[in-house]
Amino acid sequence: MSTAHVPDAASDWSVSWRSLAAGGCVAVVVAAYLSVLYDVVTVVDDPTLFVGVVVGAVVLAGVLRALPWTYAVGLASAILVGGLGLYLSAVPPAYFDALSPLRVLQDTVALLTGYSVLRMPAAGAWATAVAPAPTFLAAYLAFRGQHTRAAGVAAATLGFFVLTGDSTTTTTLVGVLAAAGAVGFGTLAAHAASARQTQVLTVALAVMIVGSATVTAVPGGQSPLVPASSSNPSAGSLVSADGYVDVGGSLDLDPRVQFVVESERASYYQAGVYDRYTGDGWVRTADVGSATAPAPTGERVRQRITAERTLDVLPSAPVPLSVSGIDAEVADGGLLVDGPTLRAGDSYVVESRRPVNDSVDLSRETGAVPDRVAATYLQLPDSTDDRVVDLAASLTEGAESNSEHAAALERWLEANKQYSLDAPKPDDDLVTEFVLGDAPGYCTYFASAMTVMLRSQGVPARFVTGFTPGQQVAEDEWVVRGLDSHAWVEVYVPDRGWVRFDPTPSGERTSVEQQRITAARASGTESVDAAGSQDGTWTPTNETTTTTATTETTSAGVGQSDAPTEQAAYGVGNLEGRYSDPANVTPPTGPGGATGSSGGPTLPPASTLLVWGVLVGGAVAGARYSGLSGRVYRAVCLRWLPRGDPREEVEEAFERVEYVLERQHRERESGETVRDFVADVHADDRARRVAALRERARYAGRVDRADAAEARRLARSLAAENSRLPDPRR
Structure with missing residues (x-):
């Protein structure tokens, strides 16, 4: 008998499975960018329509796979243009009115340089509008066996979301590896390559994974081979000029002085307003500022703010009316914007009008909420747990006004949740795990929980970052440190505007902050003090308390003239008897009877399992090859x-x-x-x-x-x- 040869049937099978592998890789790249868009949609909209248009695009590609290439490209372009047209019909009228070729160019450049899709108005509509065109074209090419072209279309789309910053490291890695696999397996199928060549390709993909896990372009970057750790990198301040605030993980705030304030009254200093909750953070969209509110009717306050170190934000007491000394604008959302980066010694003066803080007066305001405010500040992601909604409903039972809802939830959070800067990073939706679990949190946890719970009851609320009043060092002077950076909640009260509520336990927070200041002084950290703050907190001369270092524990974090007054005014005690005492309400239990998330081992994220699967496959191929x-x-x-x-x-x-x-x-x-x-x-x-x-x-x-x-x-x-x-x- 002659030497054996590989039968034709086996050869056909070899080509078929390689072609199938190439098609599977194309599908993974498509799934990578679709996962980014899906996450956007689930934050702001119901994903049903999104899933429907994606499935429709794939089915259409299968039906029209015999269509000539040029016609397919034309059809994909028409789908994209039509989708963007529908998106423009969903954006706020103010945005549409300002639309121009220059505006389109500016928005495109912004997206390509790190402006997240989540910051766009009607982001869910945009994601649904752009998804079908590249999906149709990639599927069309894959059905025709043109896997390299299909992978190119899908990879280019994923690359767009890498530039916007919406694609995670793991999603990007999986997409890149799948694109390489599509090209490789498609080429092997086209040339009827041997099994050994297939093994070489598989090993090469595995080597790419190992290389990406050990060599990263981002210092301290997280390897995609293992799930993220339970804590975030340390941060000197919760406040930044970024349009996104990540919530969760242990925090190491800077004890050094950030700025000094000269003013007649202590105030919270507002620096950032965020409207869109993602499940693990907050985004400031283009809608912030467009939802105007009535002008506040409280007293005027004037502040001179002098930077002690570099600042990329312009804090001010709410609500700013005018600013001098720097070139900046007062936005409708209650922020100072478009200003310069401040250096040590730079100063500016802000005139503000404080909101009314009379709880009785605010509780009577039960008027209608403007549609624009409701559309922007009632958004909740798909990850919001029904048990959180039910708990919020039970806590606010009997409340009639927005301020009464807010007071009830504020008191419950203060009484039932523990404060710690060493809080664990949740594995799932932050608010769900914090509200229903027993792990501690800090101000961003408390503020996020209260904002989400209010929105679940139809009360417009927003997440705000800035600084507490700081340490008072003279009758009209305060020293504000990085440790004083803070997050709180602003609730929309009809005919009154945005009113501040702070659910974070002030006593626990102040104690933790003072301990860190004391430790920083003992270790010789520079710039912990300014304007005489090392001599202790200033107290009025007509009081029996003297100005000593021991009095700092009462005001290192929260000013004594502003915060307690408003906290008392908003307290549930003023509304006692109107509805049940929320401090006695127990959160619903999670699976298995435990509060919060269920215990026991959990699987890593699907993306991590996928990457590990490719790595194991490469190891097996390498073992066979060697x-x-x-x-x-x-x-x-x-x-x-x-x-x-x-x-x-x-x-x-x-x-x-x-x-x-x-x-x-x-x-x-x-x-x-x-x-x-x-x-x-x-x-x-x-x-x-x-x-x-x-x-x-x-x-x-x-x-x-x-x-x-x-x-x-x-x-x-x-x-x-x-x-x-x-x-x-x-």
Whole structure:
């Protein structure tokens, strides 16, 4: 018999499975950018329509796969233009009115330089509008077997979201590897490559994963091979000029002085307003500022703010009316914007009008909320747990006004949740785990929880960052440190505007902050003090308390003239009897009766499992390519023969003999009898004897224990002699 050859059917199968692998890789790249868009949609909208248009795009590509290439590109372009047209009909009228070619160019450049899609108005509509066009084109090319082109379309789309900053490291890595796999497997299928070439490609993909896990362009970047750790990197302040605030993980705030304030009254200093909650952070969208509110009717306050170090924000007491000393604007959202970065010694003056803080007066305001405010400040992501909604409803039962809802939730959070800067980073939705669990949190946890719970009850609320009043060092002067950076809640009260509520326990927060200031002084940290703050907190001369270092514990974090007054005014005690005491309400339990998230082991994220799957596949291919798997098989499986029925033992022994013969000579062809195969390869007497025993056991049914023992002994002998021979199929 001639030397064996690979049958045509096997060749066809080899090409088919490589083509299938290439198509699967294309699908992974498409899924990578669709996962980014899906996350955007679930934050702001119901994803049903999004899923429908994506499925429709794939089905359409399958139906029109015979369409010429140029027509397919034209159809994809038409789908994209039509989708963007529908998106423009969903954006706020103010944005549409300001639309111009220059505005479109500016927005495009912004997206390509890190402006997150989540910051766009009607972000869910935009994601639904742009998803079908690249999906249709990539699917069309994949159905036609043009896997390289399909991977290029999908990879380019994913690259867009890498530039916007919306694609995570793991999503990007998986997409890049899948694109490389699509090109590689598609090329192998087109040229009917050998199994060894396929193994080389698989190993190359695995090496790419290992390289990305050990060498990263981002210092301190998280490896995609393992889930994220339970804490975030330390931060000197919660306040920044970024349009996104990540919530969760331990925090190390800067004890050094940030700025000094000269003013008649202590105030919270507002620096950032955020409207869109993502489940693990807050985003400031283009809608912030467009939802105007009535002008505050409280007293005026004037502040001179002098920077002690570089500041990229312009804090001010709410609500700013005018600013002088720097070139900045007062936005409708109650912020100073478009100003310069301040250096040490720079100063500016802000005139503000404080909101009314009379709880009785505010509780009477039960008027209608403007549509624009409701559309912007009632958003909740799909991850919001129904148990959180139900708890908020029970806590605010009987409340009639927005301020009464806010007071109830504020008091419950203060009474039932623990404060700590060493809070764990949640694995799932932050508010769900914090509200229903027993882990501690700091101000961003408290403010996020209250904002979400208020929105779930139809009360417009927003997440605000800035600074507490700081340490008072004179009758009209305060020193504000990084430790005084803070987050709180602003609630929309009809006919009154935005009113501040602070659910974070002030006593616990102040104590933690003062401990860190004391430790920083003891360690010799520079710039912890300014304007005489090292001498202790200033107190009025007509009080019996003296100005000593021991009095700092009452005001290192919260000014004593502003915060307690408003906290008392908003307290539930003023509304007692109107509805049930929220401090006595217990959160609903999670699965298994435990509060919050269920215990026990949990699987890593799907993206991590996918990357590990590719890595394991590469390791297996490498083992086969190097012959390691064969050596392991010969060392263990060839010599280990289980005991059992004599006929089964003989069959197992022959399987090992056949494996040795195939390694020495060639594979047994389909339809070739055992007798012909053994004769053609000129097998020795041991192999012929085992083959004869197998033939007698299978067809004559005559085999006993002695025959089985002989077959096992001969099979082991052949395996031992041939364990070091190279595989001729390599």
